[in-house]
Amino acid sequence: MMGIREDMPLLARHEGVWDGTYTYYNAEGVQVDQHSSRLLCRFVEGEHPYHQTNHYTWPDGRTEIREFPAAYRDKRVWWDNELIKGSAWEVGQDDKARTVMLTWERTGDPELYLYEMIQLADDGQTRCRTWHWIRSGKLETRTAIEERLVTCDWRKVEAEMAAGG
Template structure:
């Protein structure tokens, strides 16, 4: 049985602090929302979860949110099951992680996220494709850089 560091080497390249901008658009490209982010991607050596992510969001009007995502590793994939979401992440090549997740309070809705990390491990490009009743209705465009 492999560890997360052995089984998901692309995900391990995301370890650290990331800052960026989330831009939510509808199918016509109209901006619906825009906010700043600070994400912490951790691989704790001790504890119940081999992966732990903290997402912090800040809007221009002062609104703030923070969400925590402990992950369980098995079969070369990362699984999430929190009070808010259920999901699964897996690697598809040497720079891409795919994440599927659904909000528990919205059973007719789910997302697919593609996460691309640059060869120097300092930049990420992410897109969320939001589906409701199997129809895409919006996208979230995310640009991030490693906090140094």
Template sequence: MKLKERMPLLSRHEGVWEGYYRYYSPEGDKIDEHRSRLLCRFPSDDVYHQTNFYFWADGRKEVRDFPTKIEGNKIIFYTEVQGWAAEVPLDDFNRTVMLYWVRTNEDDLHLYEMIQLSDCGKYRSRVWQWFKAGKLLQRTLIDEQFITKDWASYENTQSAYDDVAQF
């Protein structure tokens, strides 16, 4: 069975997403924010690949690439981020994907992420909870809007902060 058939909710995320990442301390103080463009793609029947482009107002940019492996109904990340992503079968509304991951370049740091996709498929909200040595380190709130299913036209393009949609 093809990956899109095994993970139908995840397949609804395919395409280009743009939005904002906002980082907060455990006390609720904003630490940082930046715009984002994510390319979520299924380049073949059994492959999921994600590339994240981050843009700060001061001109800084960062690109993170996440090729994956598939194990059953889980996506496995194996780069500087190691962990998994899976649909939540207890969600009767089929809106929720959960992730667990660690950054291999930082000691004793792990994150849990919840992604909620709107029923219309145009919006998603994500929450990261970062834990260091078992204690909450920070939270990241991510608000995104679907741009297009045509991720291929966004590959290998150079964008800037002002090129990312504002909403």
């Protein structure tokens, strides 16, 4: 039986620490928010073999941390937590092996769903992501995310962060 790394080799290339910027636009294309991010994308043993931790920082000093442990089955990672329910998969028809797709719903808001496309650069050092937030069949928000790989060694960064570094 193959595992998540073997079944999803493109997703496995995302393992590591990514720094970036999230920019949100309303349906009319007006920027409504922007903040920086640090994401730890981890592959681990156990019930949730993919685990992503998102650290957000706004210009006014606000911060937020969100945890996204995911199960794995059927060549997809699956989330089901207090914030989202959905899945991610690699786009098999992408001859260049650059594209991962996600879809999820916000827990407690059944009229809102999102689609995300992630494009990993061929050198694996940068990626861009776009989210389309759709409410009742109509575009509500777009999110554009640009990120760069800081390190593949998420364990070291996680330990430094835990130690207050």
